[in-house]
Amino acid sequence: MDYILEVSNLRKEFKDFTLNDISFRLEPGYIMGFIGPNGAGKSTTIKLIMNLLKKNSGEIKVFGKDHIKYEKEIKDRIGFVYDENYYYEDLTISKMKNIVASFYSKWDDHRFNYYIDKFDLNPKAKIKTLSKGMKMKFSLAIALSHNAELIIMDEPTSGLDPVFRREILEILYDIIQDENKSIFFSTHITTDLEKIADYITFINKGEIVFSESKDKVLENYAIVKGGTNLLNRDVRKKFIGLRETPVGFEGLTNSVDHMKKTFGNQILIEKASLEDIMVYSVRG
Amino acid sequence: MKIIVSNSSNEPIYEQISKQIKGMILKGELVEGDVLPSIRRLAKDLQISVITTKRAYDELEKEGFIETMQGKGSYVAGQNKELMREKKLRIIEEKLLEVVEESKLLGLNYEEIKEILRILFKEA
Amino acid sequence: MLRIINKDLTLMFSNNMQKIVMLIIVPMFLVIIEAQHMDWLYFLILVSTTYILIMTPFSFDITNKTTSMINSFPIKRKEIVIYRYLSVFVYILIAIVYAGVYLWIINKSGLINVDYFNISMIKRAIPYIMMIVSIMFPANFRFEPRLAQIINAFLYSGTIVFAFNLAQRSIGVSSDIIVKLLGSSNFIIIAIIVYILSMILSIRLYEHKDL
Numbered sequence: 001m002d003y004i005l006e007v008s009n010l011r012k013e014f015k016d017f018t019l020n021d022i023s024f025r026l027e028p029g030y031i032m033g034f035i036g037p038n039g040a041g042k043s044t045t046i047k048l049i050m051n052l053l054k055k056n057s058g059e060i061k062v063f064g065k066d067h068i069k070y071e072k073e074i075k076d077r078i079g080f081v082y083d084e085n086y087y088y089e090d091l092t093i094s095k096m097k098n099i100v101a102s103f104y105s106k107w108d109d110h111r112f113n114y115y116i117d118k119f120d121l122n123p124k125a126k127i128k129t130l131s132k133g134m135k136m137k138f139s140l141a142i143a144l145s146h147n148a149e150l151i152i153m154d155e156p157t158s159g160l161d162p163v164f165r166r167e168i169l170e171i172l173y174d175i176i177q178d179e180n181k182s183i184f185f186s187t188h189i190t191t192d193l194e195k196i197a198d199y200i201t202f203i204n205k206g207e208i209v210f211s212e213s214k215d216k217v218l219e220n221y222a223i224v225k226g227g228t229n230l231l232n233r234d235v236r237k238k239f240i241g242l243r244e245t246p247v248g249f250e251g252l253t254n255s256v257d258h259m260k261k262t263f264g265n266q267i268l269i270e271k272a273s274l275e276d277i278m279v280y281s282v283r284g
Numbered sequence: 285m286k287i288i289v290s291n292s293s294n295e296p297i298y299e300q301i302s303k304q305i306k307g308m309i310l311k312g313e314l315v316e317g318d319v320l321p322s323i324r325r326l327a328k329d330l331q332i333s334v335i336t337t338k339r340a341y342d343e344l345e346k347e348g349f350i351e352t353m354q355g356k357g358s359y360v361a362g363q364n365k366e367l368m369r370e371k372k373l374r375i376i377e378e379k380l381l382e383v384v385e386e387s388k389l390l391g392l393n394y395e396e397i398k399e400i401l402r403i404l405f406k407e408a
Numbered sequence: 409m410l411r412i413i414n415k416d417l418t419l420m421f422s423n424n425m426q427k428i429v430m431l432i433i434v435p436m437f438l439v440i441i442e443a444q445h446m447d448w449l450y451f452l453i454l455v456s457t458t459y460i461l462i463m464t465p466f467s468f469d470i471t472n473k474t475t476s477m478i479n480s481f482p483i484k485r486k487e488i489v490i491y492r493y494l495s496v497f498v499y500i501l502i503a504i505v506y507a508g509v510y511l512w513i514i515n516k517s518g519l520i521n522v523d524y525f526n527i528s529m530i531k532r533a534i535p536y537i538m539m540i541v542s543i544m545f546p547a548n549f550r551f552e553p554r555l556a557q558i559i560n561a562f563l564y565s566g567t568i569v570f571a572f573n574l575a576q577r578s579i580g581v582s583s584d585i586i587v588k589l590l591g592s593s594n595f596i597i598i599a600i601i602v603y604i605l606s607m608i609l610s611i612r613l614y615e616h617k618d619l
Contacts, residue, residue, distance in 0.1 A: 030334060050480050052619045075482035082480075086473040090422050099418060102411035103481040173328040196327075198335040213335055219296065271294070 002064070004028040004150055004182045005049070010058035012048055017206060019044050022058070024201045024211040028149070029179040031172065033193035033214070034186035035274060036203040037282050042186040043083070045203070046154045050080065062150065076105055079143030083155035085135045089128035093138060096127060104146035115141035133160050140168070144175065151175065151183045157192055165192055172196060190274035200274065204282055214274075221277050222256045225249070226267035235262075241280025252280035285314070285321075289330055297332055301340035309349055309360055310371055320350060320358040412483075412491050413498070416465040426464050433457060434510050438520065450523040452571045453507045454500075454533045455540075459564055461499035462492075462541065470553040475619055485614045489549065493607045496541055500534060535599035540567060542599075542606035549614040 003025045010022040019041045026032045036042050047053040049060055051068055060067040062074045087096050093116070101107040116123060119137040121130075130138065136156055143151055157165045169192060175181055176196075187193060193200070193214075201211040210217065224239075228249050236242060238258060242251035252272055253259055259267060285308065289300045308314040321329065323337040330337070341358055344350045352358040387397055420426060433456050437449055469475050479485070504525075511524035523529070540563055548556040 047476075047619075052476055052479055054616060054618055072482045072484055075480065078480075080480050082476065084473070086477060088419055088422075088468060088472050088474060091418065095418055095422065099411075099415045100481070102414055103483060105482075169331075173331070176334060177324045177328065179324065195331045196333055198333045214333055215296070215298070215336055215339065271292075 002027070003061070004063060005032075005184060006059075006061040006064075007045070007049070008059040008061075010045070010048060010060060011056045012044060012053060013056050017041070017044075019048070019206045022203070022206075022208055024208060026182055026184060026199065028182050029176075030198040031176060031183040031185060031196055032199040032201060033190075033197035033274075034184060034201050034203065035188065035190055035193065035278055036186075037278065038188060040203045041206045042188075042203060043154050046152060046184075046186060049152065050075070050078075077147075077149045079146065079148030079151045081136065081139040081143050081151070081153040081156045083158055085139045087127045087135070087138075090126065092124050092126050093121060093130075094123040097123075097142065100142055101146075106147040108145050108147060112141055112145035115144060133164050136160065136168075140171065149181055151181065153183065153185045153187075155187055156185070157187060157189055165189070168192075169196060188278075190278055194274055202278065202281070209281060217274075217277065218271065220254045220256070221252060221272040222254075222259075223270045223272045223276055224251050224253055224256075224259050224267050225270070226263065230263060230266060241284050252276055287326070287330065289332065298336050298339040298343065301326075301330075301337065302343045305340070305344055306347075306349055311375075312372065314360050316360050316362045318360045320360070322357050412488070413495065416495070419465065419468050420461075423464070423468070426460065430457060430460055430506070433460070434507070434514070438514070438522070446521070446523045447526050447529050448571055448574060450507065450511070450526045451529045451533050451536075452568065453511070454503050454530065455537055455567055455571070456564075457503035457506055458496070458499050458533075458537050459540075459567075461502060462496055463560060466548055467557075470557075479619055485617075486611050489545075489607065489610045489614050492545060493541070493603070493610070496537065500537060504530065531596075535596045536567075538599040538603045542602045546606055546610045546613055549610045550617065 005026040007025070008023050010019065012019040017039075022041075022045060024032070034042055034045070044053065048055050049062070049067060051071055063077060065074060067074055088099075091099075097112060101109070101112075115137075119134075119141060121134060121138060121141070127135070127138075140156070157168055160168075172183060172185075173196060175183065185193065185197070197214045199212065200214045200217050202209040221240075226249060228244055231242075231244070231249060238255045239251040239253050242249060256269065259269065287301060287304050289297050291297075293300065305314070305320070314320075320326075320341070323341055324334055326337045327334045341350065341352065345352055345358075348361060350358050351361045383397070387393075434453055437452050437456070469478065478488070508524050511522045514520060515522055515524055544560055544563055547559045550556075551559070
C-alpha cells in the first residue's frame with residue numbers, strides 16, 4: 001500500500017464553519033503531527049476520517065481502501081485515542097475492556113495486561129474513579145492492544161502535565177519501532193511533536209497551510225530579528241508574521257536566504273519552532 | 285558508540301549525525317562490518333524523528349561509508365583501503381611524533397626508544 | 409451482534425438504577441390498578457418492563473457520551489440499528505420471564521391474586537410494543553437526545569393512559585372493538601410490516617446522521 005492514510009479534497013460544511021479542500025497523505029511507518037490552533041478543524045477532520053461526521057465531498061482512503069465502503073475492516077485496524085474519552089462510568093476497567101475486546105478480531109489480552117501494568121492501572125477500578133490522565137492511558141492501552149496499524153490520536157495530551165506528556169512520547173517511540181505502524185497525532189501543543197514527528201500538517205481556519213516533512217519545514221522557516229529601520233513595504237511582504245516593538249522587530253519568514261543576502265549582519269536569524277510557525281501564521 | 289546531537293546548533297541534526305559517524309569510521313572507532321543501530325532505534329535514543337535518522341544514513345550510504353541491507357540493518361562498509369591506510373598511517377605518525385618529543389624532553393636517545401619498541405612488539 | 413448484547417447485558421447488570429426501577433414497577437402498578445383488571449395489569453407490566461429494558465441502553469450511551477466510542481469500533485451503523493430492532497424481542501422474552509416470576513411470587517404469597525402468565529395479553533402486548541418501538545426508534549436515531557427522550561416519555565405515558573382506558577372498556581363490553589383489534593392476527597401482520605419499514609427508515613436516518 002502506498003499510503004496508510006490519504007485524504008483528498010475533503011470538504012465539510014457547518015453553519016458557521018467550513019472545512020475546505022483538505023488534502024494530505026501519510027506513508028506507513030511514520031508519525032504525522034496535525035497541528036493548528038483551537039477551532040481550526042483538527043477534530044472535525046479526524047471525525048470525518050472515522051466517519052463520525054458525514055463529509056460533503058472528497059475522498060478518504062485508509063490502508064488504500066475507501067473509508068466508508070470498507071469501514072469495518074479499516075476500523076478493525078485502527079486504534080483511536082480522543083481528547084475526551086468517554087466510557088461507561090459504572091464499569092470496571094476489566095469489564096469495559098471485555099466489551100471493547102469483543103469488537104476487535106485481533107484483540108491481544110497479553111498486550112493489554114502489559115500496558116495496564118506498565119501504566120499502573122488497577123483492572124478492578126471503576127472508570128468513574130479514574131483521573132483524566134489515567135483515562136487517557138486506558139484509552140492508549142486499548143488502542144495498542146488489538147494489533148492496530150494506524151493509531152489516530154485527537155489532542156490526547158491536552159490537559160495533562162508535561163511529565164505525563166513526556167511519558168506518552170516515550171510510548172510513541174516504542175510503538176514506532178515497528179515499521180508497520182503509523183501514528184496520526186493532532187495537537188495544539190506543538191512541543192510534543194517537535195522531536196518525534198516525521199511529517200507536519202498544519203491546518204488553520206479549515207484549510208491546510210502546509211503538509212510537509214518536519215525537517216523541511218524547520219529548514220524553510222526562520223525567525224528574523226532586527227531594527228525597525230530595516231522594514232519597508234517590500235520587506236514586510238517577505239514575512240508571514242511580524243511583531244514590531246519600539247526596540248525592534250521579530251518575524252517569521254520562509255525566505256531565509258533572501259533575508260541573509262539582503263541584510264547580512266544587520267539581522268539575527270534564529271531557528272523557528274513549530275510553535276513560532278503556528279503562532280505567526282495564525283496571528284500575522 | 286557515541287552520538288550527541290544539539291538542538292540549539294544551527295547545523296541540521298541529520299548532518300550532525302552523519303558527521304559524527306563519519307568521524308568514528310575515519311578514526312577507526314567503527315570498522316568494516318560493525319552494525320549501526322537501526323534508524324528507528326537511533327531515533328528513539330536521540331529523541332528525534334525517524335525521517336531525520338533515515339536522512340543521515342542515506343547520506344552516509346551515498347558517500348559510501350555505510351551499507352544498508354533490507355531486513356538486516358545498516359553496517360559500516362569496507363572503506364577504500366588505500367585511503368584508510370593513509371589516514372591510519374598519518375595517525376601513527378602523529379603519535380610517534382609525540383613519543384619522540386617526550387623522549388627528547390626526558391633525554392632518551394633513538395637506541396633506547398628502539399629497545400622499548402622491540403619489547404612492546406614482542407609482548408603485544 | 410452478540411457483542412452488543414454482551415455490552416448491554418453487562419451494563420444492565422452493573423447499573424443499580426435500572427434494577428431499582430424494574431423492581432418498583434410491579435408493586436407500583438399493583439397499587440394503581442383495580443382488582444378486576446388483572447389482565448390489563450399484566451399487559452402494562454409487560455410493556456413497561458420491556459420499555460425499560462429497551463431504553464436503558466440508549467440512555468447509557470447518552471449519559472456516558474459513549475456514542476463516538478461505539479461508532480469508532482469496527483461496526484456499521486446499519487448493524488447497530490438492526491441489532492436494536494432485533495433485541496426488542498429478546499427483551500420481550502426477558503420481560504415475560506421477569507414478570508412471570510415476580511407475579512408468581514406475589515401470587516404465592518397470597519396477598520393479591522394476579523395474572524402471572526396470560527397468553528392472550530402477550531399476544532396483544534407484542535404487536536403493541538412493536539408499534540410503539542416503530543415510532544420511538546426512528547426518533548431516537550434521528551433526533552438529539554433531549555428531544556428523543558421527550559418523545560419517549562410522551563409515548564410511554566400515552567401507553568399507560570391507553571391501557572387504563574382499555575381496562576375500563578373491557579369490563580362493560582367484553583368484546584370491545586379496539587380490544588379485539590389488538591388481538592387480531594391482522595394487527596400482528598400490520599405490526600410486522602410497520603416494524604420492518606421503521607427499521608429501514610432508522611437505518612437511513614442513522615447512516616446520515618452527524619454524531
